[in-house]
Amino acid sequence: MLPDYIEKLVRILEREDVEWEIYWERGRSGSFSIERETLERAQRKFFSGIGLRIGLEGKVGFSYVSGLNHTNDTLENLVKRAIKLAKVGNVPFSGFPSPEKVEKVSDIYDPKIEEIPFEEAYELAEHFSSIMAEKKAELGSSYTFSGSLSMGFVHYGVLNSNGVELMEKSTGFSMSSYVVKKELKSGSGYYGQSYRSLKGWEERYSILEKALSLAEDSYNAELGKSYGGEVFLEPSAFLSVLSIFLENLRGDNVYHGRSRFSKPGEEVVSDILSIFDDSTVPGGVGSYSFDGEGSPGQRTPLVEKGILRGFVLDYTFASLMGYHSTGNAVRDFRTAPQIGFSNVVVEPGDYSEGEFEGVIISRVFGEHTANPASGDFSLTVELGYRVEDGEKIPIKGNMFVGNVFEVLKKAEAVGKRRERIGPAYVPGLVTSGKVV
Amino acid sequence: MEERLFRTAERLAERYRVEYFDIRISRAGLTSISLQNDRLEELSSNVEMGIGVRAFKGSWGFSSANDLSRAEDVIKMAMKIASLSSGSSKIYLGDPVRDDVEMLGRKKVSEVDLADKLSLVREAGSFLEGAAIKNRSVRYGDFVNEQVFINSLGSEIRTVVSRVRLSISATAHSAGEMQQYWKVFGGVGGFEIVEEVDLSHWGPFVARKAAELLKAASPPSGEFRVLMDPELTGVFIHEALGHAVEADSVKNGESILAGKLGEKIAVDGLTVVDNPTLPGKFGSYPYDDEGIKARRVEIIKDGVLREYLTDRETSAVLGLEPNGHGRAQSYAHQPLVRMSNTYVEPGDWSFDEMVEELRNGLYMIGDKGGEVDIANGTFTFGAKEGYLVENGKITKHLRDVSLSGGILDVLKSVMAIGRDVKVEFPGYCGKGQWVPVDDGGPHVLTKATVGGLK
Numbered sequence: 001m002l003p004d005y006i007e008k009l010v011r012i013l014e015r016e017d018v019e020w021e022i023y024w025e026r027g028r029s030g031s032f033s034i035e036r037e038t039l040e041r042a043q044r045k046f047f048s049g050i051g052l053r054i055g056l057e058g059k060v061g062f063s064y065v066s067g068l069n070h071t072n073d074t075l076e077n078l079v080k081r082a083i084k085l086a087k088v089g090n091v092p093f094s095g096f097p098s099p100e101k102v103e104k105v106s107d108i109y110d111p112k113i114e115e116i117p118f119e120e121a122y123e124l125a126e127h128f129s130s131i132m133a134e135k136k137a138e139l140g141s142s143y144t145f146s147g148s149l150s151m152g153f154v155h156y157g158v159l160n161s162n163g164v165e166l167m168e169k170s171t172g173f174s175m176s177s178y179v180v181k182k183e184l185k186s187g188s189g190y191y192g193q194s195y196r197s198l199k200g201w202e203e204r205y206s207i208l209e210k211a212l213s214l215a216e217d218s219y220n221a222e223l224g225k226s227y228g229g230e231v232f233l234e235p236s237a238f239l240s241v242l243s244i245f246l247e248n249l250r251g252d253n254v255y256h257g258r259s260r261f262s263k264p265g266e267e268v269v270s271d272i273l274s275i276f277d278d279s280t281v282p283g284g285v286g287s288y289s290f291d292g293e294g295s296p297g298q299r300t301p302l303v304e305k306g307i308l309r310g311f312v313l314d315y316t317f318a319s320l321m322g323y324h325s326t327g328n329a330v331r332d333f334r335t336a337p338q339i340g341f342s343n344v345v346v347e348p349g350d351y352s353e354g355e356f357e358g359v360i361i362s363r364v365f366g367e368h369t370a371n372p373a374s375g376d377f378s379l380t381v382e383l384g385y386r387v388e389d390g391e392k393i394p395i396k397g398n399m400f401v402g403n404v405f406e407v408l409k410k411a412e413a414v415g416k417r418r419e420r421i422g423p424a425y426v427p428g429l430v431t432s433g434k435v436v
Numbered sequence: 437m438e439e440r441l442f443r444t445a446e447r448l449a450e451r452y453r454v455e456y457f458d459i460r461i462s463r464a465g466l467t468s469i470s471l472q473n474d475r476l477e478e479l480s481s482n483v484e485m486g487i488g489v490r491a492f493k494g495s496w497g498f499s500s501a502n503d504l505s506r507a508e509d510v511i512k513m514a515m516k517i518a519s520l521s522s523g524s525s526k527i528y529l530g531d532p533v534r535d536d537v538e539m540l541g542r543k544k545v546s547e548v549d550l551a552d553k554l555s556l557v558r559e560a561g562s563f564l565e566g567a568a569i570k571n572r573s574v575r576y577g578d579f580v581n582e583q584v585f586i587n588s589l590g591s592e593i594r595t596v597v598s599r600v601r602l603s604i605s606a607t608a609h610s611a612g613e614m615q616q617y618w619k620v621f622g623g624v625g626g627f628e629i630v631e632e633v634d635l636s637h638w639g640p641f642v643a644r645k646a647a648e649l650l651k652a653a654s655p656p657s658g659e660f661r662v663l664m665d666p667e668l669t670g671v672f673i674h675e676a677l678g679h680a681v682e683a684d685s686v687k688n689g690e691s692i693l694a695g696k697l698g699e700k701i702a703v704d705g706l707t708v709v710d711n712p713t714l715p716g717k718f719g720s721y722p723y724d725d726e727g728i729k730a731r732r733v734e735i736i737k738d739g740v741l742r743e744y745l746t747d748r749e750t751s752a753v754l755g756l757e758p759n760g761h762g763r764a765q766s767y768a769h770q771p772l773v774r775m776s777n778t779y780v781e782p783g784d785w786s787f788d789e790m791v792e793e794l795r796n797g798l799y800m801i802g803d804k805g806g807e808v809d810i811a812n813g814t815f816t817f818g819a820k821e822g823y824l825v826e827n828g829k830i831t832k833h834l835r836d837v838s839l840s841g842g843i844l845d846v847l848k849s850v851m852a853i854g855r856d857v858k859v860e861f862p863g864y865c866g867k868g869q870w871v872p873v874d875d876g877g878p879h880v881l882t883k884a885t886v887g888g889l890k
Contacts, residue, residue, distance in 0.1 A: 035688050040525060042517045043498035045768055046506055066484045067503030081481070088550055089479035118513075122520050144689045180690050180811045188690070188811035218812060226658070256472045257570035258607050260614060336478060369804045369818025369838045373607065373614035376654060378838035378887025380816040382809060397814045399840050399887035401657055436657040436887055 005068050006159070009050065009075050013161070018083065019055035021096050021160040023292060024048075025333050026068055029152030030118065032125035037133040037145050039125050044118060049333035053096075054082040060093040061086030062336040094319040096160040102296045107283035110197035113171040114153040125149045128175065128204055135208060143215075145208070147177040151198070164294035172285065173200045177208045179215035187221065187396075189214025189383075194285045194422050214363070217394040218383050224395030227386075227435040230358040230412075235419035235426040237361040237400070240379060242275075242346070242426070244404045247372035249302050249310075250339050251317035251328075260373060260405065264308045269408035271306035272349060279327060279342035286343035286423025292331035297342065300326040314339050341423070348427040349414025359435055360385040360392070361400050375404040381435065402433045437461070437507075441487075442586050445511050449491070449588060452519035456492040456527055458587035458727065459511065461485075461504075462767040465546060469557045469576040481550060488767035489514040495523025496749075500768040526752040532590035533729065537722040540598045541626025545578040548627045553578075556602075556630060563639020564606045568647040571607035573618075576630070583725075583767070591727045599623070599718065599872055601862055602630040604639060608646040615649035615835060617642050617820060622862035623716045623874075649821060652835035655888030656824075661797030661851070662839060662884045663790055666858035668800050668819050670875030672882075673708055674778050674865070675806035675815040676843050678875075681735050681743075682761070682773040682867075683750035685810050692813035692843055693741065701741045702847035705783055708736040710745055712760065712776035718862030719776040719873040726762035726771050733759050735778075736847075747773045765869035772867060780877030783853025790852050790881050792828045798886060799823045799830055800837060803861055813843040839884040846882055854878035 002010075006024055013020045026048040033041040049066040063082040065074060086093075132145035150173070157167035176192030191210040193203060233241060253259040261268065279297030281287050288297050293315050301309040313321070314329035314337050329337035353360075363382040370377035378401040385392040408431070415428030441459060449457050463485045470478040488500040489511050497517025499510045545553075557576045564572035580598040585591065605618030619642050621633045664672055677693075685691040693701065702708075712721050712730035721730055726748045733743050744754070747762030750773060762771035791799070802820030809815070822834040841849075859876035 035684075038523055038525075039495060039521070040523060041496040041498065041770060042520070043496075043500075043770060044513050044517065045499065046501040046503070046510070047768070048503060062478075062480050064482055066486065067505070069503070069505060085479055085481065085550075089476060089554070091476045091479055118517065119520065122517070126522075146688060146690070178690075182689065182811075186692060186811055186813070188809065252472075256573075257609065258614075258616075334482075334484075336480070365807045365809065366816035366818070366838060366840075369806065369816065371616065371836045373616055374836055376836035376889060378657075378816075378836075378840075380807070380809075380814055380840045382812075382814075396812060397840070397842065399657070399816075399838070399885055401838075401887040401889060403889065434657070434889070436885065 005070060008072065012075055012079050016079065016083065019096060019161045021053040021158065023051040023158050023331060023333055024068065025154055025156035027152060027154030029150065030121050031148060031150035034129045034132060034147045037129055037136050039129045042122060042125065051331065051333040052078055052082045053336060054086050055093040055096065056083060056086040058093050059086045059089065060091050061089060064333050094316045096162050097164060097293050097295045097315045097325060098162045099164050100296050102166060102290045105280050105282060105287045105289045105297060108196050108287050109169045110171045112198045113151050113173060121151060124201065131204060131208060142181055142183045144180045145177065147175065149175050158290065158292065158294040160294065166290050166294050168289055171196055173198055175200065175204060175207050177211035179211045181215050181219040185219065187215050187219025189218055196283050196285060214383060218396055221383060221394035221396035223397045224384065224386055224435060227359050229432060231431060231433040232353060232356045232358065232360045233429045233431065234360060234362045235428055236421060237364050238429045239421055239424050239426045240364050240367050241377065241404055241407060243367055244370045244372050244375065244377055245408060246341065246344065249312060251311045251313035251321060252339050254311050255317050255321055258373060261308055264310050266308055267306045268308045269303055269306050270411035272414050273303060273306055273408060273411055274347040275303040276301055276345040277312050277326065277328065277341050278345045281343045284343040284423060286341070288342065291327040292329040292337045295325040295327040295329065297327045312339055312341060344424040346426050348416055348418045351413035351415050351430060353415055353417065353428055356430065357387050360387060364400055377402060377404060398435050400433060400435055407431050407433055438584055438586055441507055441511065444508055448512055448515045452515040454491045454493050454515050454518050456529065456588050457515065458490050458585065460488045460583055460585050460725065460767045462581055462583045464579065464581045467553060467578045469553060471557050471561050471574045473572055474561065479554065486767040490770060491515045491518035492527055493518040493521050495521040495525055496770065498770045502768065525749060527748045528752045528758045529589060533727055534592050536594045538596040539624050539722065540596060541628055543626040543628045545580060545598055545600060545627050560602065560604050560635050560639060563635050564604060564643045566608065566643040566647050568608040568610050568650060569606050569643050570609045573605045575603045577601050585727045587727055593723050593727050595722055597624060597721060598626060600625065600627060600629045602633065604642055606643045606646040608650050610650045613650045615646050617645035617649060620862055622718050624718065624720045625716050645821065648833060649835045652821065652833040654890050655798060655822060655834040655837045655886055656890045657886055657888040659883060660886050661794050661881065663794045663797065663799045663879060663881045665801040666856065666876050666878055667803045667861045669780055669877035669880045670861050671803040671806045671817045673780050673877060674775060674875045675808045675817050676841065676846055677708055677735065678710065678775045678778045679808045680810045680843055681745055683744040683746045683754060684773045686744050687750045687753050691810045696741050699741055700739050701844065702736055702739040703850045704739050705853055706736055706739050706847065706850055707734065707781035709734055709781060710775050710778045714777050714859065717777040717859060717874040721776065724760040724762045724771065725764040728758050728760040728762065730760040745773055745775060747771060763871045765871055769869045772869060774867065774871050775865060775873055777859055777874040779857065779859045779875055780853065780880060782855045782857045782878050785852045785854050787854060787856065787879055790854060790879055791825060791830065793852050794825050794881055795828050797825050798834065799825050800839065814840060815843060816840040838887045840887065841884045846884060849883040850880060852881040854880065
């Protein structure tokens with residue numbers, strides 16, 4: 001059943017001779033920040049609002065109002081403002097989606113997160129900080145532990161004048177840990193993970209251990225020698241490089257000539273690589289049943305065996321380019337829909353990382369300084385390893401440089417072990433590259 | 437309304453034995469326009485109100501809502517959260533402040549017709565022409581935030597700050613190559629900030645640069661002497677020093693510069709300032725989001741680390757003066773220690789002398805952003821373009837350049853500081869929250885690792 005305030009808004013809209021789309025949401029988030037093993041900041045935020053798009057004489061207008069409980073006057077004004085923006089703005093209108101069958105994605109809502117009393121959530125955060133304090137007591141004062149824990153829920157819905165009327169509830173839960181080891185030199189390690197349910201809590205010890213292990217390796221790491229040849233990109237580093245490539249697969253970038261590619265069909269990376277955008281992964285942190293315009297979520301092949309198969313699209317760019325929306329309109333009530341990825345899924349291969357000799361790149365930063373169009377990148381190596389005679393020697397502070405299109409074309413093997421990094425499912429990759 | 441909320445907060449503070457609280461009530465007007473090629477992509481104009489409340493009792497409780505009918509619930513929630521605390525941190529209290537400041541510029545954006553803003557955007561787009569240019573993009577945004585800040589000390593500060601920003605960018609294609617170039621203008625003030633931009637100069641400049649970069653070469657890789665232009669000096673100093681002197685990372689023992697106040701960490705002659713009181717700059721503000729008056733901070737004076745950037749909590753814990761650097765993205769965010777306008781003070785070198793001194797190396801221009809690992813002390817930053825310098829002469833054009841260095845090494849490797857300071861590179865800095873900042877400096881000659889493909 002529609003909330004009252006939405007019914008009220010629909011009644012106002014139906015009096016106008018316009019096409020319309022309402023996106024509404026209501027939610028709450030709570031987060032906790034742990035500094036020096038102590039819970040230092042806790043917060044609970046409430047948010048809600050309504051975004052309205054109007055289609056009028058081939059033009060579109062968008063406006064929003066925060067909060068949900070409004071007088072008729074406020075809602076009338078929201079409608080007037082969106083109509084005025086359509087008239088003034090001349091933003092072309094491509095229409096709104098029509099109703100399609102939407103399959104519910106499972107395990108994206110955990111009622112425990114919506115119902116948890118603040119005191120209980122606070123206790124979880126305190127417990128997380130106490131694990132850090134115990135670890136510090138065991139390891140000594142050269143270690144500093146910090147971290148965060150957060151959770152939230154949102155109820156949201158889309159309805160439009162074509163008859164789309166959809167509602168969904170979703171929840172999120174995340175934990176992270178950051179460890180610094182400082183004596184005469186220093187090292188640091190960060191590890192975080194997000195989930196859809198409170199079950200993620202079971203992984204609190206492993207999150208801390210992973211951050212700690214990265215900090216130990218970082219502490220022992222030194223600037224590596226310059227190197228050119230075979231490199232193994234661990235999932236995190238591979239995802240960083242892949243994110244530069246993926247910019248070229250956004251429909252808006254393709255349409256506007258900011259992408260390397262213009263149409264599907266060409267071989268763009270090594271034939272051992274297959275990449276999907278998939279909003280239907282059960283329990284996936286990027287999953288949804290329908291997107292911000294009400295188009296159904298789906299598994300979209302982006303690259304199959306090296307061949308470019310498609311782009312991620314919302315309804316507007318799909319219409320402009322003669323495709324069907326892939327259900328990749330992301331938004332909140334403050335924004336008109338924009339194209340974004342849901343869960344990025346890279347198919348695993350059969351390569352076992354234990355066989356590797358050369359340089360392993362584990363973690364990098366600085367992706368935003370890369371040029372997605374040319375593909376050239378130089379990323380700082382936060383942590384890596386030189387593997388010689390089976391021995392792993394940690395390195396850091398070097399730069400990993402290359403061209404993303406070449407690095408992905410030269411991919412020789414895909415790792416067997418796949419890691420989930422937030423909404424991405426990524427294996428490791430053997431390719432060739434340069435470290436300076 | 438403020439009076440009523442303050443009385444509610446006082447009553448609850450007593451009940452929950454809260455040591456300090458503050459309330460921010462904000463009313464923000466936002467306009468954004470986006471044009472791609474000749475197609476208008478976005479035109480929005482909205483007003484949003486919200487409330488954020490913080491309470492302190494050894495640690496912080498915070499709550500916010502974008503629905504003011506929840507104001508009392510939010511106050512209660514923040515107090516309740518703080519009362520659960522078993523923390524033992526401290527905060528600076530100080531005297532109450534009452535003030536009312538407006539920074540709206542000469543031509544208030546609220547009084548400029550939407551059609552005029554749109555026409556400026558279209559005009560900007562029309563100058564981004566060129567044979568190789570396949571994408572022309574213009575983004576305009578103005579943001580006026582009226583905020584009332586009240587706290588348990590009796591402070592009541594009303595600030596109205598207007599920010600305006602215009603970015604123009606061009607993408608050029610040729611024979612499978614693709615390059616982008618862009619330029620951003622903006623500051624605190626009114627519509628005059630963008631109206632005074634010489635679009636007929638900057639539009640063709642950006643389009644020409646994008647096209648020229650198609651023919652530019654990838655830089656060499658390895659350690660080089662690097663001459664940075666004022667824009668790149670800005671991002672360099674922001675990443676190489678600014679984040680490591682934000683006192684939250686010092687307090688938490690994470691920063692590589694923790695415990696180094698009074699130490700010589702850079703070369704003689706290097707002075708670095710963070711100044712939120714510079715008129716008209718994008719990172720300027722009269723009071724921070726904790727009600728502390730903004731002031732100029734000399735971070736490094738003549739190579740010696742003089743001051744960290746602080747907020748109420750870090751100044752009390754570290755025994756320092758608060759200097760007004762607690763900033764929040766919005767009423768829905770807790771203030772964190774952040775930079776404002778960060779820049780290198782002038783030296784006495786001319787540009788020609790610096791190129792001569794560089795002799796063989798790279799001249800790097802423009803900011804493509806950066807990132808830092810403050811615990812390990814490494815940072816990376818990108819330049820929009822560059823030139824090879826051979827035997828004291830500027831030669832080959834270079835593209836897609838990222839550089840990296842170690843904080844403690846690179847500040848001691850500065851070889852020359854120019855006279856020509858510019859602080860006019862508006863941007864946003866992310867640290868879990870986004871805040872507007874500016875940065876800059878003169879041309880600076882130093883050493884860095886260059887990550888080129890050659």
